[in-house]
Amino acid sequence: MTDPRALLRATFDAAVRAADPLDGIARHLPERPKGRTIVVGAGKGSAQMAAALESLWEGPLEGVVVTRYGFGAPCRRIEIIEASHPVPDAAGLVASRRLMEAVRGLTADDLVIALISGGGSALLPAPAGAITLAEEIAVNEALLASGAPISAMNTIRKHISTIKGGRLAAAAHPARVVSLIVSDIPGDDPAMVASGPTVADAGSRAEALAFVETYGMVLPDAVMAHLRSPAADGLSPDDPRLAGHSVHIVASASVSLEAAAAEARRQGIEAAILSDAIEGEARDVALVHAAIAREIAHRDRPFTRPVLLLSGGETTVTLRARGKGGRNSEFLLAFALAINGVDGIEALAADTDGIDGSEDNAGAFADGGTVARLRGAGLDARALLAGNDAWTAFDSIGDLLITGPTGTNVNDFRAILIR
Incomplete structure (x- = not known):
């Protein structure tokens, strides 16, 4: 400790x-x-x-x-x-x-x-049919920016x-x-x-088209024409x-979270696995995790301190700007804002493959003093979050986690210690 x-x-x-x-x-x-x-x-x-x-x-x-x-x-x-x-x-x-x-x-x-x-x-x-590589690349970029869950993205990918x-x-x-x-x-x-x-799987092209509409994706004409044709049937x-x-x-994430919990207990800290299958917008998932952490810090419920909260899954990020970062660093920046000023909470969020998004970090660390440290560096945490620029935030205060490629990939890893 x-x-x-x-x-x-x-x-x-x-x-x-x-x-x-x-x-x-x-x-x-x-x-x-x-x-x-x-x-x-x-x-x-x-x-x-x-x-x-x-x-x-x-x-x-x-x-x-x-x-x-x-x-x-x-x-x-x-x-x-x-x-x-x-x-x-x-x-x-x-x-x-x-x-x-x-x-x-x-x-x-x-x-x-x-x-x-x-x-x-x-x-x-x-790419299938008349779709070009450039058009498949455009689809991928649209998927990554849409905020759609991985199941929706992969349903579309399969049908083209x-x-x-x-x-x-x-x-x-x-x-x-x-x-x-x-x-x-x-x-x-x-x-x-x-x-x-x-x-x-049993996913249909009708489902793929529904996901395109639900998440407001604008895809190339050739892609939409293919999705509307029987040639796209899987x-x-x-x-x-x-x-x-x-x-x-x-x-899988389940086995990895159990191993993380065992390591915490080996070091004398009780651990609780919230879920290995959490999805949703990274900043929204952060607010839920922060609310649980604050409840423990202030009231010792639903777990008593000290405790390590663990979760996995795959969050998403809806791109609102062109900052640097990934879903784990975005989660952490939103989490840091939600626990600002609360003592005794430390968090790590990272991708188990060693790369979070487009940069060279696996993730980052955050605590109740993160926002204040950013302010001391002349940065506004809320503005950075609004600009999808979480990498810049954590890089500026030396709080990135850099591991290099790990050789595996069981997706997001989140660990929150309440002391």
Whole structure:
């Protein structure tokens, strides 16, 4: 308790260690096939998953996975391609084609191991119909700015893609496909992680169109024309080409939060997990967390001090301006405003992949004195929040958390210590 931030960082590190894919892959390692073993994958943790699989697999192995720039890992038999995230680029388009080529022409004796983690949606651009890469990029930018939950974003993405929504697995038919997934999705729906390249769902293009309208998205004409046509219909989960496939969640937010709670208890602090599936506007979620923290600080309810509150999930940010930051730093800035002047509350919010939004930080720290420190630096916390400029806020007072790429991705991590 002499160093609250050290405790918060220790719980974050414990959460990340628990999301290491090695143990989960080892538990779900498929049997060697009679024929070839092909590895495909996409996501911010896919390169580390590929390295883990290589260390465990006995026998011939080949394939290709795509990850974010700077998130690669050394592999001997599996090729690693790096591409852009969160906005797709031409390298991602090449990677999508390479993954589809890798699974074509296989037989029933062959095995495809799909290594899927969060971030794969942006890393696998594969525009359908007359849609261009530039138009798919425009869709992604509109999705990120809309404030829509990840389920809505990925429903739209699936219906304008030639690889998402189970299409990669269908291309592998008649080979058996085993999907090993590090989930960054609230509720751990495997069909939503990376927009489900190997897992189909029942979502319809009518739902995709409804999400476009609900969140006021303005999408390119070619995209809207495609969504309105039968060509955008997705694969059904009972498509015969997907029969016999298996899907395993090898790491998730739930397991990581339990590990963080165990670390806090090891250090003598009781911990309470609020939820591993929180969604909603980051600044609104912050107000709820702040209200609970203040209630504990002032009245020792619903938990008694000292206690560590933990939560996960995936919040969203509706862009109102062009500042720097991500959903975790935006959460923290709104949280700091809501606990301004309250002693004994310390908070950390970060993305478990090590990158929050567009900058180089995983997240940041905040406490009851954050707003005052910003004021001392000549900055207005409310103006920074209004400008979606949380990174600038925390950078100016030295309160960013910088970890570098962690090699996994189970989404948001929030830890709030009430002393």
